[in-house]
Amino acid sequence: MTRVLSIASECAPLVKTGGLADVAGALPAALGAQGVQMRTLLPGYPAVMDALHDRAEVAHFHDLFGGQAWILSGRAAGLDLVVIDAPHLYARAGSPYMAPDGRDWPDNPERFAALSWIGAHLGIHGVAGWHPQVLHGHDWQAGFVPQYLRQMGGGPATVLTIHNIAFTGSTDPGRVQSLRLDPWHFHPEGYEFYGGISALKSGLMGADALTTVSPTYAAELMTPEYGMGLDGVIRHRREALTGILNGIDADAWDPGADPAIRPYRDQEGKGANKAALRAEMGLPDTDGPLCVIVSRMSHQKGLDLVLEALLALLDHGGQLAVLGSGDPGLEQAFRQAADQNPHVAVRIGYDEGLSHRMIAGGDAILVPSRFEPCGLTQMYGLRYGTVPVVALTGGLADTVINASPAALARGAATGVQFSPVTAEALRGALTRLCQLYRDGDTWSRLVANGMSHPVGWDQSARAYAALYARLSTGR
Numbered sequence: 431m432t433r434v435l436s437i438a439s440e441c442a443p444l445v446k447t448g449g450l451a452d453v454a455g456a457l458p459a460a461l462g463a464q465g466v467q468m469r470t471l472l473p474g475y476p477a478v479m480d481a482l483h484d485r486a487e488v489a490h491f492h493d494l495f496g497g498q499a500w501i502l503s504g505r506a507a508g509l510d511l512v513v514i515d516a517p518h519l520y521a522r523a524g525s526p527y528m529a530p531d532g533r534d535w536p537d538n539p540e541r542f543a544a545l546s547w548i549g550a551h552l553g554i555h556g557v558a559g560w561h562p563q564v565l566h567g568h569d570w571q572a573g574f575v576p577q578y579l580r581q582m583g584g585g586p587a588t589v590l591t592i593h594n595i596a597f598t599g600s601t602d603p604g605r606v607q608s609l610r611l612d613p614w615h616f617h618p619e620g621y622e623f624y625g626g627i628s629a630l631k632s633g634l635m636g637a638d639a640l641t642t643v644s645p646t647y648a649a650e651l652m653t654p655e656y657g658m659g660l661d662g663v664i665r666h667r668r669e670a671l672t673g674i675l676n677g678i679d680a681d682a683w684d685p686g687a688d689p690a691i692r693p694y695r696d697q698e699g700k701g702a703n704k705a706a707l708r709a710e711m712g713l714p715d716t717d718g719p720l721c722v723i724v725s726r727m728s729h730q731k732g733l734d735l736v737l738e739a740l741l742a743l744l745d746h747g748g749q750l751a752v753l754g755s756g757d758p759g760l761e762q763a764f765r766q767a768a769d770q771n772p773h774v775a776v777r778i779g780y781d782e783g784l785s786h787r788m789i790a791g792g793d794a795i796l797v798p799s800r801f802e803p804c805g806l807t808q809m810y811g812l813r814y815g816t817v818p819v820v821a822l823t824g825g826l827a828d829t830v831i832n833a834s835p836a837a838l839a840r841g842a843a844t845g846v847q848f849s850p851v852t853a854e855a856l857r858g859a860l861t862r863l864c865q866l867y868r869d870g871d872t873w874s875r876l877v878a879n880g881m882s883h884p885v886g887w888d889q890s891a892r893a894y895a896a897l898y899a900r901l902s903t904g905r
């Protein structure tokens with residue numbers, strides 16, 4: 431049994447703003463099957479504190495970045511947790527990162543430095559006799575773990591996973607002291623980044639192993655186009671980096687047993703869900719494909735391209751249903767598209783149940799991301815027989831097999847890919863989708879291929895387990 435402490439700023443189903451939470455929530459069970467004992471360290475947000483049971487206090491700090499903190503072990507939602515009960519940092523309404531008015535909390539650097547600091551502390555001192563052999567942090571919020579370990583005199587091996595390099599946890603150099611960083615390490619080999627401080631850069635330089643969530647994204651990160659200024663750092667650490675594809679939570683996303691939908695096991699069974707979704711979204715019947723989108727609305731996700739390419743879908747009898755929130759300009763543009771066209775429906779917001787109904791009821795799911803470390807919704811689509819139309823980038827390239835004539839002839843195709851990530855290429859992909867949809871036999875094969883494509887955690891959990899084993903025996 432390798433003992434691993436996962437350090438995450440969000441974790442499904444307790445607290446989620448995006449895919450990081452899904453992964454942090456799914457890893458412990460997936461890895462349990464591989465002989466890894468994983469506990470998850472989380473900030474004590476109200477939702478986490480409310481759900482925590484079987485609590486035991488394992489440590490107390492008089493001053494954790496400006497106030498008292500109690501470290502609690504316990505369980506919630508089937509997860510073994512270690513929770514930082516620090517009301518001055520985490521007992522706030524809103525999302526993990528933002529106030530209810532949508533603005534980032536000004537002390538986010540300290541709030542997540544505290545998470546990393548406690549992670550490092552527990553790495554050295556353990557949790558009531560349980561001593562992790564590996565500390566596995568996620569994204570910038572866990573970036574300072576290796577730095578603090580170094581300041582505390584060393585400890586277990588560290589892994590840092592990049593879910594989204596767009597967030598670097600950067601702040602101004604005046605915060606060295608409030609972040610409890612050793613000023614001697616304010617240099618390019620440490621946490622300094624373009625004259626400021628970056629938690630992610632610090633972790634990328636200091637962690638024993640780096641992972642990201644698909645092999646293609648691992649390669650892309652080393653290029654200026656995708657590295658967001660950190661490509662040089664990543665090239666410098668290329669020997670330490672591996673791409674391990676995400677899986678999906680196969681229990682939460684099982685079309686045969688999903689309580690949010692009318693369960694089904696083959697293409698036939700999708701019909702009732704499609705009719706229900708059309709009724710729910712107020713969409714009329716057509717003979718073209720019903721395309722769905724479930725997404726954060728941000729530049730990353732390329733949804734502006736969908737608006738530009740929309741007519742290619744509508745002119746072929748297709749429809750679009752969108753669930754998402756984020757960029758106010760995009761929200762408004764989708765609302766307007768829905769007002770202007772009876773075959774477009776939009777729900778602005780975050781709605782877990784509706785996301786299941788959309789993916790069950792759609793014929794196709796659109797994921798036109800400009801960059802996508804892995805992407806989960808295209809994999810939900812595969813499992814639910816909802817054909818993914820994806821940009822050829824990152825994990826989208828690694829999880830979908832394009833319906834080229836050769837792949838169709840081999841019986842391997844599962845979706846439609848397009849490249850470059852432009853409205854013009856997306857128009858071509860939507861036109862092709864509509865052609866495939868009209869050819870009933872080919873469409874049925876695409877759907878069936880997707881539904882039998884493996885999207886669970888087995889293979890990736892083995893890859894993480896092997897990485898942890900290598901790191902913990904190497905010390």
Ligand SMILES: Nc1ncnc2c1ncn2[C@@H]1O[C@H](COP(=O)(O)OP(=O)(O)O[C@H]2O[C@H](CO)[C@@H](O)[C@H](O)[C@H]2O)[C@@H](O)[C@H]1O
Pocket residue numbers: 447448449450452453593594643676724725726753754755779780781782785802803804805806807825
């Ligand atoms: N309005 C809404 N209502 C309900 N559910 C919604 C929703 N909007 C989004 N979701 C859900 O949130 C999750 C989003 O996960 P993704 O992997 O697609 O992207 P994200 O960019 O957040 O994650 C980052 O981290 C993950 C995990 O590593 C990587 O896969 C990804 O590429 C990377 O950008 C999915 O479970 C999706 O269903």
